[in-house]
Each structure stands twice: as structure tokens, then as C-alpha cells.
Amino acid sequence: MGRPFNESQRRMIHSISQPKLRDVAFFVMTFADGNRPNDITFFSNMSRYLKQLKLPDIDALDPEVFYQRYHDGEVLPEEGSPKRGRFLQTYFRLLRKQEDYLLRLTPEQRRAVAPWQLSGLKDDHFWHRSTIHRDVRTDQRMRRKAATAVVHDQFYLLRDVAERRSIQVERLHTAFQDAIAHHEREGEALPMSFSITDETVSTSGRTRPTQQHFRLWDSATLRSVHEPVAEDFYYHQDQRQRIRAKVGNQARYFLSYEGGHARDDATLIEPYWFIELLQANVLKSQVIDSDFLRHNGFSKAAFQLPPRSTWGVSISHWLERISRDLDITFIPLEALRLAALVGHAAIQIMTKTGARMNEFLQIRLSQEYLSRVLLAKDREAIAFRAIPKGRQAEEPYYIDERCMRALHAWWKFQRERGQYLETIPPTRSLRHKLRPAPYLWQHAGRHFSHKDVNATMSIMLHGISLQTATGEAVRVTSHLLRHGFATEMRALNTPVDVIALLMKQRDVRVTEYYSQPTPARLMELQQKIFESRVDLSRTHVRSPGQIRRQVEAAQEQVGALIPVIGGRCTVASQCPIKFACIGCAGNAPDWHKRDQVIVYRQACAQMAEMAEAQNLPAEGRKAKEAMASCDDVLAEMELLEQADQAAADPVILTIGREER
Template identity: 25%
Template sequence: MIGMKSESQKPKSPFYLNLKEKVDENILLIQDARGDFLLDKLHEQSIKYFLNYCLNKPWTNHLFLGILAETEKNLDVQTTYQSIKNINRRLIDIFNNYRLEDMLDFDVNIHLYNYLKASIFPEHSSNMRSIFFSHYKRVSYESSKWIKLKCNQEQQGYFEKFLIPLPYFTSRDFSFSKDATEQAHKTRKSETDAVVPLLPQIRAEAHFRWNQIKRIREAFLKAFEQVKHGKAELPLEIQYNEPARIGERFTFRLWDKPSFVIYHKDKFSDSIVKAAINHTGTYSDDNNHYFLEFLGAERVEDDDIGEGLWFREIIQKNLIGLWYRNISSEELEQKRQLLLSWGYGEKGSTSLPYPFHSQHKAILFQSTTVSNFKNKSGRVLFDIEPLYVATTFGLLALDVFTTTGARLNELLQISNTKECIRAIKVNKQTKFSFYVIPKGRDKVEPYYISDQTMKLIQSVAKMLREHYSSNKIPSVQYRDVRSHLFPEPKPYFFQYNYKALKRYTIDSCLHFLLHGLILETQEGIPVIIKSHLLRHAFATEAAQRQKIPIEIVAKMLHQRDVDVTGYYSEPTSSQVVQTVSDLHDVISDYVDLDEAILRSPKELQDQWVEYQEKVGIFNNVLGGICVEDAVCPIKMQCLGCRAKIPQPEKKHQLYEVIELSKDMEKRYSLMGLDVEVKKAKAMRKHARNELKEIELIEKYREEQNYEPHIRFQK
């Protein structure tokens, strides 16, 4: 229906005035059957993109009408956002190619058809065409359907001129649909195959890098204290040795704004130098800013060239944030090609990748001061705090993705509340889980986590308390997709500067933390770690390598579209799981589960014993901790299981397994039992693989406690 043009009746959206006179007023005032303005339901992410990129286009009104029609259907926020972005970008391409100036000039049977046939822009991939046509067709259909069902005859006549032309052909008329599906499947499989065998090494390298950033930050803070208390002057040189595994000596220099300008006075105007000397204006003590310069790395034991910081080239090339602004076309193309060589972006696409743009203040972002000084001097300058924040968030995200298979949306829900983080005591040991709402559900479900994950959550909590100078983590509004399920502010762990993080912030943190890891498909194509790729890797490891039934994998991943109940066909098992699961739902805040069971009726005690025999969660298992809460999918054959996190404290058990397997192999060989011999060898292989992962865990734990001797020199 068309809303009334009344000052007393207008949308409450803060973007209404920005859109007024740029989008048809009657479109802005569209209401639903309850009289609520559809504009008020449209997510800010979609509106901001529309304001930045879709105004003053021939299709401005057409596209906005289409997304309002989608909004009334309560589609996923990300779906609507992707619709706007893809339709807008491709229409720009098509209109520019044919020099069209009005939607009346746009003929879908010629212009759109030729694009989908690859007669124009042949460099665009089948996937790009498939995604565009899917969004275009849906928005076109939904807006046409909305007019027919929601509007009277007069209103239909008015809005018809804003309809996106509906094509009569389908995706079956083109080869790109099948090509895109096959290519997407092939790409996902290739990337997953590249990542799965290296998950332990990826986790370990992330820990090593976080430890390194933490050491740099601590050196920075100690140097700052030296200057603050008058024990040293700027610029101050900082030097320390990295752990023996790295074997390098890092040298930095601490600056503040005035000292840097004075030292490099030939690079600045006389007025700026004068302000720096007198500490006035932007160079006053109140506006001061401290930052680091990386001078280099040298080998401690030999004459080889030191590798230095893994992120040095990102800093040197100014690739953090929206790197493509205010640079020449030649420099832009050079940087774009560099990013493509690293695997960021899609070859053939004209879009510019920005993998290190967090879109969240103080996360990865470098200050304007550091950026300007770096451009003038050519030095490797950086703010350490935004990098420390990014790696801290990135490390926790990586751990959760690779040990629980959680989705990004589920990760962002983790909050510092007793309803979310729950702990129970089993066999005098504390076990943890977090409860969030999976995709497609409306109630919380448990994700069981290891002690290591809990320690990382505590590290994030410590960082946030320091950031806010408070013992409490503030409650903030949830800002990612499905936000309608979380209307109340909560103390989310993934937040900063009083704003909850969004999915692209997490991706940028992962990109930065894992940048430069050599991950390639069998075809030699670089693989970039993404949150959903880690989920695929988790599932593939469980289903293909560990041979866990797909029904159980679906449960581990909290997926709905699998017949899980078919697997739990035995009444006794189902009853046991359900009974104890119901008990878990009411336990929190360090309830001693063993005592609770002992005080319960004998029937429940018997069920608990049976549950412990069949279900992994809360049981001590060989070489680690089990995080699987279903009936054990591999009948307690815990070696190599994806649902187990190896623990260094239990490595002696794995050494015993290796010796045992050798004895078993000899005995079975003498008996002529070839199958059992193979099982013994597989047992030994799994144990050795887990020992390798434990060795990596021990190394990054050791380096976490490493305290280098820091030397200061003027």
C-alpha cells in the first residue's frame, strides 16, 4: 500500500532524510498490512550500500522498490545486501557497455541476454553471471508479485513503472548455471583438500603469530613507560631476541608525533616543524600519539637474512583498509596484481579486493598520523594496538571454527553471560560449553569447547577489560545477520569501541593473522582461509577422513536438513541422550555433575552410566578431550577422531599406544591376520600424528611464556 504523505506519519529510519528526494517518495512511504513502514525494517548495511553506490542511477527507484519487497518477506539480511550489490554492479557494466541512459532503453531480451550469454564481458566468470542472474530474477519476481498482491489497481498503475523488467528466459537457457555450480564445487573441494591436512599447523602458526604480536606490544608498552617516567628520550631504539625457534633479533624504534617530525624535518613544512618543537596544535601533549618503526631483523646464530615480521609487506605497501583511495591508476593496478598473486580476489573480476579492511574502528586500522608519516618517509611504521586486537579476535575465531565447526553468525553470539558460557564439573574437572542459536533455529544449542578455547575467550575478555578500563564488558547491540533474534544488548566477546563486530571484521582478522601461509590447491592456486572454508574443512575431516556418519557430522555442525533421528533409532540410546541432555540444560555455574547424579534416583544413575559408555562428551579419552555430545560415531576409537582435541598432558598415553601397536602388529603377523595388522599400523599412524600436533601445542605454549630481554638504546 502507499503510505500517507504526512509529516506526522513518516518512517523512523535515521536514513529517511538521506533518501528523501533521491528515491521516489511513495516508495519510501510503503507500509505493510500493519501500517509499519518497510523502510524501518531494512537493515542499515543494505541502506548504507545503497546510499553510497546506487543513487542517481537509472535503476535507483526500481532497485529500492525491489529490496523493500524482499524486506517484507523477512529474507536474510545478507541475502538482501548481496542482491543490491550484485544487481547494481552488473547493471553498471551492462549500461556502460551499451551506453544506456534510462531503464526504458534497457531490453532484457537483448542487453541482459547478451551478458548472460557472455557476448559481452567474456572475462566475467560463470559464477559471477549465475549469482547476478539469481539475484536479478528473484528481486524482479518479488517486486512484481508484491504489486499484484498488495496494491489496488490505482497503486499498481503507479508502481509498475518502477518494476525491474522480468525476463522470460531461465538459467536453464544458459550454460553458466551448470558451469558455475560445477566450478564452485570443484573450487570448494580443492581448497578444502588443501586445508584439511594442515589444520594443526594452521592453528599452531596462528598461536605463534599471536605470541609474537604480544611480545612486540609488551616491548612497546615497556618502552613507553621508560619515556613516560623520564628514563629515556625519543626516538628510543628497542631490541630483543625472538625465541630459539625463530632465532632472530628484532629491532624497533619508538616515536611520537613531535619527535618524528623534528627528526625528519626536511620532509615537513616550517610551520609543522615549529608546532612539533613547541608542542602546539596537533602536536600538543593532549594530541600526542606513539607508534613503532620496524628497523629490521637479523639472525642470531648465523649470517642468513632474517625473515622479520610476517605482515611487513602489508604495512610497506599500505594495504590495510581501503588501500585503493587517492593513488594513481598505475599504483592501483600494481597493488591489485600483488593481492591477486596472494590469492585475494577473483581473477577476471574488475572488483578491487580489500582483505585487510576490518570496517571497524581501531581493529587493523592504522592512524592517519602513521599513514601520513609513512608516506612521507618511506619507513615501516605501524600502530601495534590495532594489530594486537585483530590477531586476538582472529585467534579465538580460528580456534572456535576448527574445533566446533561453528558458523560465523554463531561465533558472534558468544557473550559473557551465564546463559551463554556454562561450566560443569565432571570427575573433579571443569568442562565448558557455549550456547548460541544456530542458523535456521530459534533456540540455543550447546557447542562444547576445550580448556584451550576457554583460555582464548579469557584472553579476549582481558583485552576488552583493558580497552574499556573496566572490570565489566559492556553490553552492546548485536549487529550481524539475524539481528532480529537478538534485540537486547549483551556483553558480546566480539566487540570493540562499544560496537559488536560483523562478519567482514572477523574475515579481515583471519586474513591478517594467517597472511602468507603457503596453502595451495593441487593446481597451484593460492588458498585464502575464510570462516566458511574452515567449517567445510572441519566437516570434511570428520566425514571423509574419520569416516564419521553424515548424520553425526550434521549434529556436530548443528545442521537441520539431515535425518538425524534415523541414526538414533535404538530407543534406549535416544532416551539416554535425551534424559541427560535435559539435565545439562539446567546446569550452569560449576554444578558438580557427579554429586548431582549420586543424589538422583537409581534409574537416572543407571542411565548416566550407560550414557558415559556410549557418549564421548565429558569422558576422559586417549590423548585428549572429547567434544562430541552424541552417541559416539566411531565406537570410542578415539585415536585420530575429529571430535577430540589433543592435550599435551596426555602425550604419555600416545607413546604407550605406539609401543602397544608394535607388539600387536608382531602378534597379528604371526597369526596371519592381515586386517588386524593394518589396524595396528593405522593406530600407530594416528598416535604419531597426534603427537606432532601436541608438539606444536607445547611449542606455542612455551613461547607464550617466553619473556625476552628488552634492550633500549637512544
Template identity: 25%
Template sequence: MTAANIAPNSPFYSQLVGKVEDNILHLQDKRNVFLLDKLDARNIKSFINNSLQQPWNNHILLIMFICGDKQLDTITIKNQILAINVRLKNIFNAFHLKDMDEFRVEIHLYQYLRGIIFPEHSPNTRRELLKTYKSMAYTTKKWISSRLPIEQQAYFERFLLDLPSFNSRDFSFSKLALDARHNTRKSETDAIVDSLSHIRAEGHFRWNQLQRLRTAFLKACEEIQKAKAKLPLEFSYDEPESVGERFYFRLWDKPSFVLHHQDQFPASSLKAVQRCSGDYSPEKNHYFVEFIKAERVKDEGDIEGLWFMELFVEGVISQWYKNETEKETKRKREWLLSWGYGGENLAGNPEPFYSKHKGILTPNKFISRYQDKADGVLFDIEPLYAATTFGLLSLDIFTTTGARLNELLQLSNTKECLKWVKVDNKEHFSFYVAPKGRHQVEPFYISEQTTKLISRVMKMLLEHYKSDKIPKVEYRDDRKHLFKELKPYFFQYHNKAFQKNTIYACLRFLLHGLRMETQEGKPVTIKPHLLRHAFATEAVQRRDMSIDIVAKILHHRNLTTTAYYSEPTPSIIGEKVDELHDIISDYIDIDEAVLRNPKELESALEEYKDKVGVFNNVIGGTCVTDRVCPIKMACLGCQAKIPQPEKKYELYEVIELSNDLEKRYKSLGLQVEVKKARMMRKQAKNELKEIELIEAYRKEQNYEPQIHFEK
């Protein structure tokens, strides 16, 4: 068998030829397109960095080519290959294997899965390996047998992973892994499900704070340019009365910082500053700030300062572990793990604040390099402002629609994505994206608040690009092969669309310091999918929305999935037991409750098919579902409603009405109706609390700090 005469066009071909099996490298699809040319560059780079020098390099390359030919997601291929690569390293090292001819699935892989070697690895790690290994082995074997002539199949079979005779049912880790993952998810959901409105409000408060800082920073820059003052320029401003603190800063640029600390810089840097050359040329110069201190204005209370300051003090932004001593790396790693940053990767160094995107969160290299030379804390404003602005829009969409992260990243400034209707002189908005597992777009209904946040991101991007429109960019995350058209995506910066890691970093930065723990005391970090679980649990367990309605909101095809997402948490079970004890003396028709079947429930639901939908106002807010009313028109406390401060007077009327109803029902001896009246009052008060938070951060948005410059 000889290789094809024509070589692939891939720029990576020269790095692979002679180092992997020639006939694998020159495999083609049915249209005679080289499989190497069809593979995403990210996967080839990953292969070169992690697998090329390994004994299984040909096996892995063949798997990657076949997965690429089947158009699997780039990230899926990368993650699965990395998982197999890491575990094969573990197994080969443990058994001192040198090449794939020595590897025996029934011996070596089986002993790993039984926990005989690496017993410290979690059940989920073993479960995922077996699942991935079997899937890859089966996929490649099927492709070889169906695509290649019989005379070629025998040649390529020696580069196939051997299929094991065992499956997950032969090991205890499968059930252990599923149970552990399920319990972890519910305990984490339990920690945040009561705090969704508080989390959302805190996000707004923090954006307001950074916006005030950015405003002060820009005015300080104007002051320097207008007055031709000498740097550093010291300035301060007072936070709103609710914060009660005064912040002090210095404004620097790179040359002024070097000259002010010239005894700490080499002569070469001083010469470059004087000549305005190299890193100190005008085109490479920029302004940044040094946070000096915070102090109380009117009392002696505790000083909080900027919420993110400890991240810079601890030095954990971006890839913090580079160039650190072993002792300092250990200290910072333990600090991050104490906050819950790290997930299952307890052996590595967590990177919770590494956005992997230019201009988002990560400071300029100059600041990172010379942070220790400053008296205070140095940071750039724009990367933090961008991270906070994107983080707040993400948080709002996750907590008000239950959307997935991949759905969020599809949001674009196009008429096909953003749509609105006008009813009774009021605009109602939705966005259309393709949910997981589907190619066609479906609607996600959003509130007026969300549209304002989208507009805020739009304004920031137009300023960033110094343009009157957002540029069209390539979609870069999962399912990339479905979204080939360039679009003006909202989640982009520096002419590149975001990937998942960037959203994670923005959310963590925005919400850092909100300490939430499971009942066992384990810290919980807020993640997009966890917010989705919390949204579903809140809707079903606390708002009594029908599971099939929540499934429509979450764009689930399978009600079993929705049932899993919305299972009651330990705290909710405790509450329900208390409620049961409270009403145990009331009459309940047990036979009717037990005997009702899904058909009867469906028939009962038909009685309440009056639409609420995105076209109607409801008590205390606006409804954002176009489905059958989930709670029989009882709009108080409904998850499908966004409370509006402008309508809080309606809630006060509900409270007054509930008081009157309670008195009347008491006089008639109708105890169940008395409890309903009390619940009505409780739900109205809860919504008023959320409205108070909304009013508070809206008020702060209009606060203009008086900035004082030290001459």
C-alpha cells in the first residue's frame, strides 16, 4: 500500500509527516478530501502537543480523523481525546508499558476501572473514561468497516482501540458516579435557589460601582489632557450613601510609573522612557490606576472597598501560577480552593479568572509585571468594565430565562435573532437561537430589563470598536459547524467571539465574594448550568409551575430531564414537610390525589388554557411566557413574571386585600382559604422585596460622584 501522491494542504502536514503512519495521514473521505484538511486546527495543535510523541499516536490520530469526518463538535473531539490520552499515560506508567502491542484492555484497562491502580481517582473519572473509550473504539471500527475496501481493513485494524468485553454495569463506579454527581448538583442548587433575585441585584450593584470608577477614571484622563498636569494624578470620590465609603486612586501611564520608581528599574528601561521608544512609545502607552485606600465617610463601620480588590491583592487573575515560587503557588492554590474554585481538578492549578480572551479581565503585561513596585494595587479599567458588563447580561439571561451557555453565545444583533412586537403601546422582546440538539431556532422571551442590558453591551462594543455598528465575527464555541455565517454576535471583543471560558470568568469576577455553601459547608461557585438548575427548581418547587411548562421554557424535549433539573432540594423538602404538618388537620381527598393519572391532569390543564403570554400585564409586573398559564392565572410569585417597580402599588393593594380576605374567611371558619390569603400576602411581600432591590440599584445608576483631584 502506498501513500497518495498529492499531500494535504494543512499547514500542520509538515509537522506530522514521518512521525505518524503515512497511510493514516493520507486518508481521504468519499470526495477524496484529505481528513487532515477537514480537522479543526485546535484539535491538530492539541494532538501535536499531547499525543504525537506517545505510543498511541496513530490510534489517536485515526480517531480524530474519523470524528472530524463525522462532523463532531471540535470541543467534544478535543475533550474526549485529551481524556483518553491522560488515562493511557496513567495506565502505561503504572504497568511500565512501552507500546500499544503490550496494552491489554481486559487486563490493564479493567484493573484501572476496578480501582486496583489509582484508587484516588473518582468514580466519575472512571465512568467517563469507559464511556469515551468504548464510544471511540466503536466509532472508528464501524467507520473502517463501512468506508474502506476489505483488502485495506486488515491493515488499519491494528490502529484501532480494542473493544472491551465488559461494560459499565460490571463496575460499581457507574452508579456511584451518577449518584455523586446528582447529589452534588442538588446540594449546590439548594445553596443558591433562594438567592436568585439577590444574586441578580448584587450583579447590578457591582456593575454600578465599576461604572462609577470608570467615569472617574475617564474624567481623570481628561483632566490630564486638558490641564497638561503631571502624572501621577491623585483623585478620589464618594460612593453612594448606601456604601458610605470614599475611594482614593492614582492615575498613571507607563513612563510616569517608571520615572516615579526609577530606583527599581534597570537603566535600559529609563533610557527607553526618555527616548519614548519600544514599550514606552506613544502608541504603546496607556493610562491605568492604582487603588490607594478606602475609608468610611460618616461612621466607623467596616470598610469593604471594591469587591474585586482581593483578587488583585492575592494575585490570582489570569494564569497566576506562571513564574511563581512553589511555596507561593501552593498558598494561592489553597486560597482559590477555599472559595470553591477548582471543581474536580483538585490536583492542578485553578484558573477561575483567566478569560482566555484579549481585553477581558486580564490586565496589561506591564501591570502584571510591576504590580509589586506600587504602594497600592494596580489595575486596568477597561478589561474589568468589559468583564462586568458581559457578566451582568449573562447573569440576567441565565436567571430569567434558564438559557444554556451555548444559547447565550448565539445572541446577535440581527433581525433574525432579536424580535419585538408592540401591544397596547408597549414593546415586548424575544431572541431566537437554536437550543441544544436542534438546528432550528426557537424563541426565548425576555424582559425590558434584559433588553436594556443588551443595549448597554451594544453601546460598549460600539465604543470599543469606534464604529457605528458591531463587526461580524466567526462563531467559535461548540456546534461551530452549524453556525458558519459571520454575524455581529453580542458576546465578542477584539474581533473575536467568546468561548465558554470567557463567560465563566466574567461571571466569577462579577460575583466573587458572594459566599454560598452547601449544608455540609462546602463552598459553591455560581456556574451557568447551576443557575439553570436553580431556575427550574424555583419554578417547579416554589412557584408550583407545571413541569411541562418549565420544559418548554428550558427547551427540553424530555420531561424526565426537566424532572431531574427541578427535583426538590433538601431545604425545600424540609419546608414542604413543615407545611404538611401545618395543614395536617385539614381535609384532603387522598383517593382523588392518588388516583389522578396524567390524562386526567392533562384534561384539567385544558380548563386553564387562557393565554397570559408576552402580550399581557399582570399584577406587579409583566408576564414573559407565551404558554398556557403555569399557575392558573395566580400571577403572584410566578417564575414567568418579572416584577416591575412601576407596578408595586398593585402589590400593596393585594396585601390590603389579603388582610380583608383573611378576616372574612376566619369568620366563616374556612381555614384552607385563610391559608391561601396568607400565602397571597407572603408572595406579594416577597415580590416587593425584589422590587426594593431593583429600585436600589436603579437609583445608584443615576448617582454621579463628585470627583476631587489633588493638585
């Protein structure tokens, strides 16, 4: 079929001990296009079920009896309802895929492949009568919505964290190169210690300057310190050990992490976010600590970088041995940079466009596929073109300058390593509609897969606590970011049909499902019913008498009359305008606080100038509206001052009446 098995498919088929079931799995997985994770799980579970039922192979299984009794929980009752539903749902989907393939064959060909077909049921309506699949689908949707709620609550934080961490990695790479240059120029002995100034960011967004410490090594120095403590055979016996010794003699530089402390005192700080990943072998080899994965609720593939992105096998094993013997934490800087650049770009683009993974992977750096678009009033946007799901023609996806800088940073990284954007076949999921091309997201002559990009995002967001209300760990994937994008656009009051256009979805009903409000959003909307419905907008300058009556009415209200900028608040309930006191009708001005309003107006004037200089029309409008509100408040204060002076001096009051 021209489509090789992936590692999971090969491992699954190899692990099946029943010969007939192995042949059926091979046929369905290859020719009936059964390539989803659930399909692999189906055959793995079937092999286990046959052993539990003490059946030699799948041809001894009566499908008419087994699937019905399994559905009712009479067979293998220890399997939960969701698992039974997913198993049966996959079974009937594979039957449909198999039938689609058989319809394309001649009668002779169908007879030839008959021995390897997955047996179906005579009762075609069995699955249609069942309700378990609806329960499973409902459960899947609820779980997805719970995960979407978590991602949506942290939507902008995820983007900010990825950007900060990408900057940290680039800063570390620059320091590493500077240390090498210093060593080669000055001849300072290795290992050479050096430090860089960085910052840690708390969950509240507060930053703290830190001092991070590292050591620069080369291969010869590492071997010289390791050989005295290594076993005698490691460097001095048989051909395999001589290969290890040769690896240890290569002229390469390595970086180790030595810890850090706060810059303003000697307090030890938490290490870099990627140190835990290094200790779990996530970036150094394919042997990942199972306890680490179990603790984070992820699978092995969650952090697995693209092939050939880390050190070679020999160097990896050698450094792991040194790490174990000498307790040194080495940083695979090139692998870390790859994860940072790809993960940061993916999070930036997917949170700003809602693009699918297949559309993200189609990006190419040519004017035909990536260009600037002129908008009204001399503004411009950047668009990349890709073919959406279910379409035949390319459509634009609009991004900003930060996304463009992320794309350029990856291109620059490739050029530094002597790699160019070669014409390569697209990843497997795109081969049915795309031809070989110089795709941007490639490495070592291979187009990235979904798993590769999702792994880089998991690495970049490691340590950000994302859990549902039930405590289930949430892994950020491209599909989950797409759900979060739809939810956020809906929260911004974007019409559903516009969201469908942005997300390149034909069916608005799908968009409505994607953009359903999360439970937190529903609670936030409901809270508005508890708030006061007083109109706090001001359309005129109030008279002194109106202001006095407003203050008197607020005398007995709890929470009222607290000092605010330019006056006192007369609203007793929760502030409905987020403390925008200037311009609020609930603010009773006090002319003794005129200086506060004048200073505030000057700040708004500076903000308006800055907005105009940086072409920020929305910010400019807000600043000018605040300036107009300040003018109204100053006018009210002038009337109040005149009224107070008139009350204190009866002569002035009389003259005023005569003039009127």
C-alpha cells in the first residue's frame, strides 16, 4: 500500500501470540486503513480477551454470541462501560472500513482475502439499538469539555510561558557559545564554570532575578574524570568498549547544569523547568522514566522528540553512564532548542488562528504560501496558505508579527545547523492531498508528524499545572488548543458563523459544539445577575444638588462612600465596571481632590500620544474617552466649589440670585 507501519503498529502486531488474529490485525491495519490508536488497542485487547476466555485464536470465537454478551456485561464483567463502548465502537468502525475496501475488489480478490477478514455480525441493527455508544460519546465530550475549560482558563498564560521559556533557551545557547569562544581564546582549563543572569516567573506573573550556574566540558575532560571511577572494562576491553573510548575521545563540547540561587541573596531556587525532564531522560534518550510519566499522567509518546534531534545513541549512552556515576546533569542544548522553537511557534500560531495540526504543518516560506496582506488605513497582516480539512483549495490563515518571528527563528536554527528546506514527502496524514515540497517543519530530511509537534508543546509547558476538577492531568495538544480558540472567540462575542469561517469549518453546528461555554464561563455569566443594574454611565454633568442627594442616599449602604480617585463611591454592591472610577456615575466628586483628576488626565493624554505614535487606535480611543470624563468631573468640581462658597457666604448667594 506504500504506507509503512509506525512503531506502535509494529509493536502491537509483534505482541499478538494468536497466529490467525495476527493475520487479521495485519490485514485490517494495512488494507482497511485501521491506523488510529483505538484500532491498535482493539486488537491488543482482543488478544488479551482470547487468553482470558481460554480460546486458542479468533476463529474459535463466535462473534454472534461474544459481542452481544460483552455488550451486556455478561462476558468479562470487569471491563467498565466506557471501555466496552469504545471497544465495540471501534469494532463496528473497522467493519465499515473493511467493507469499503472490499467493495473496490473483484469477486476473485474478495475470495482471496476472505481468510483474513474481521468477522461481522448477522444482526446489522445490534449496534444501532444500543445506547452504550451514545453514553461513550457523551462521556468523551464531557471529558473534552473539562479539558477545554482548563486550557481556556490558562489560554493567554500558555502563550506567555512558551515565549518566556523560548527566550530562556536562546539566552542559554548564547551563553554556551560565548563560553566556548572564551575557552578557545583565553585557553582557560576545562571544566570551566560560568554563570548567567536569568529570571524565574511565579504563577502570579511576578519575576525574580536569579543567577544560574553551568560548566563547560569537552570529551577528553569528561573521559579523564570518568575513567578513574568507571569499571575497568568500560574503556579498556573488547571492540565494543573501544568504540565507547573512541566516542569519549571525540572533540565535542558539553554543558552541565550546576544549580542556581536568587540574585539578591543566597537563597536556593527551583531549577530550570527542563531539569526534571532531563532527569527523566525525556530529552536524552528513548528510555523515559515510567514513574515520571505516571506522575504526570502522560504516555511515553507525550515527550518524545523527532528522530535524530538528540545526541547519537553512542554519545547518549556514554553521557548517561557518566551522569549516573558522577551525578552530572548534562543539557542537550540542540534538542532543547528544537523543542523550544517548534513548541513556541505551534502554541503562538494555534492559539491565534485555531488551525489544525495538518494546516500548521503545511507552512512553506515562499511568497506564494506566506505573504503580507494590505488592509485599510495602511495596516497589514501576515497570512500563510494551507488546504483545510475536507477542502481542495488553499485558504489564508492570518498571523501576527510574533508568529512570523517564531517562523523565522526556526528557519535560522536550521540554517545554523547546515540544514536547508529540502523538497520532502509530506507527513503521512497529508500524503493523500499534498505533493513533496520544501515544508518549513522538517528536520533531517523528514517532515514532522503530529506526535513530534505535540511533544514539543508538552516539553515547553511542562510544570504548568493543568488538571480537571476531578484531578485528571490535561495534556495540551493541537486539537485542545483549537477547542480553546473557539471558546475564547465566543467569549469575545464573536458570531458563530464568523468563528466557523476563521476555523475553516463548513458545519456551523460543529463550531457551536467547539465554542460551547465552559462551566467557569457559565458561572461568570450567572454572577452578573447578582450585580446591581444601576446605569453607571454618565451622559451629562451633574448639578451639586444631584450629587448631594446621591451621597445622602448612600449613607446607610454597606460598602458605599469609600474614597476613590476624585471623590467617593456611592455604589454598595460589587463594582460592575471593574473600578473604572473616572466616568462612573457612582463616583460623587469632591472638589478638594481636583489634583488627582488633573494628574490622571495628564497620564491619559500621554497614553493617547503613545497610542497614536504606535498606531493603536483602540487604546487611543479609550484614552481620549477617559480625558473627556476627566473634563466632566472637573466641571462638576467647579460647580461644587462655587456652591460650597456660596453656602458659606450669603452675600455671594444674593448677588447670584439678583444676576439670575
